[in-house]
Amino acid sequence: MIDTPEALEAYLPVLRAAPWVAVDTEADSLHAYPEKLCLIQVSTPTGDRLIDPLAGLDLRPLLEALAGHDLIMHGADYDLRLLWRAGRFVPSAVFDTMLAARLLGERNFSLSALLERFLGVRLDKSMQKADWSRRPLTPRMEAYARNDTRHLKPLADRLREELVARGRLAWHEEACRRLVQECTCDPEMDPDQVWRVKGSHLLTRRGLAVLRELWHWREAEARASNRPPFFVLPHETLSRIAAAAVDGQDYLTLLPQKFSARRRAGLKEAVARGLAVPPEQWPELRRGTGRRLTETEQARLEELERRRNARAQELGLEPSLIAPRGVLVELARDWEGCAPRLMRWQRELLQD
Structure with missing residues (x-):
């Protein structure tokens, strides 16, 4: 594990000189909110390295070195967004093995499925939902992380051969360029859309006013507890509570049994705020806005x-x-x- 400035500085010349580089990342999206970049895995001809972003390292020299390479990645969209947020990272080019597999008609394009099909390699995926903010990493977590990049180069070579043979390499190159463009920018967030969760299309305008307050309450709870929002309440429950509150029903029966008294009180306040919103400030309905085709x-x-x-x-x-x-x-x-x-x-x- 590279977790000191000295170790990172010693690795950078090796990385810059590498003829190829495979990269993956791990975050803690199932365990923290907002999620954070917890691990960067890098494979080159010299071997596999794990870099620890949680150790307080200055990642800029590392990202600059990576930007000088055409990177091999699998399902790169999530990783590119993490690296963009971490340091405005934009790679010069990417070879995405998942995209390559899809363009070859593969229906199961998970990394484990592709490695078994093309290379006969079986991966242990038991650490898929691990908490990557944990330190130190267990030996199984380290092995899992290294395997995410260790076999990407031979897999990419096989997939590239198939793409060339079928005349689809140019398709893949264009798709990867589009992927990089879409994932290395700040997403535009519509404040009137972000809270419209699953089930919101069934609500009245007053119900949407209640849902909006519930969503903001849940967002604050998730950040305060450093837990993903669905650990506080699922989307569907928020929508059902909003509908019940507007209909004058007992919405508290929809809460989990172990819901704390503090959260229960906060939720009731959010419902009350939503019900008190005047009609002229109720959100507009969004369904049925598209015109019919001629x-x-x-x-x-x-x-x-x-x-x-x-x-x-x-x-x-x-x-x-x-x-x-x-x-x-x-x-x-x-x-x-x-x-x-x-x-x-x-x-x-x-x-x-």
Whole structure:
């Protein structure tokens, strides 16, 4: 484990000189709120290293060294977002083995499934839900973490060969560029959308006012206790409480038996605040806002769907990989306006 400035400084020349680099990360999203970057795994021809971001290291030199390489990663979107938040990290390029597998038509594209299929390697995944903020790491946690990058280079080599053989390497390169663009920026958060959790579409406007207050109360509770929000109350329970409160029903029966008296009082205050919101300040309903397709647009949608499904079957791909149905609806309404948002290979597969 690299957990001192001296050890990190000694490793940087090795990292900079490496002809290839595989990277993964671990966070504590199941155990803390907000989540934090807890571990960075790096594999090069010299071996596997674990870097400890919780040891107070200055990660900038490490991220600068990583940025100089084309990185091999698996399911890179989550890792890239973690590294962006940790130090505004933007890699020069990424080879994502999960994306490669999907473009080859693999239906089970987890790392363990791919390693077993292509390399005959079996992984122990028992540490998948471990608390990665724990120190020291157990030997099993260390072994699990190292295995997440140890086999990525030979796996990437096999997948690259398959992509070249099927003429899909350019698809993968474009998909990885898009992935990097989307994951190395600050997401735009709509304050009127973030609290609309599962079940909110069933509520009245007054119910939404109560739900909004409950969501903000739960967010404060989660941060104060450093536990994910679902440990406080699940999304569905918030929506059910809001509906019951508006109907004048006893919503306290929906709470878990071990819900503390302090939290119970805080929740009741949140419900009261929501019920006291005047009608002119109730949130607007969001359902049914999209206009119906015209007959011409509906015919165009059916043709796009037929074409997409035929191409997907021909290529052995999931249809949604070419374009999800929601995207097809937008294309049916306005091809010229929406098509540029597709990747080039997706447009080519959908065009006549």
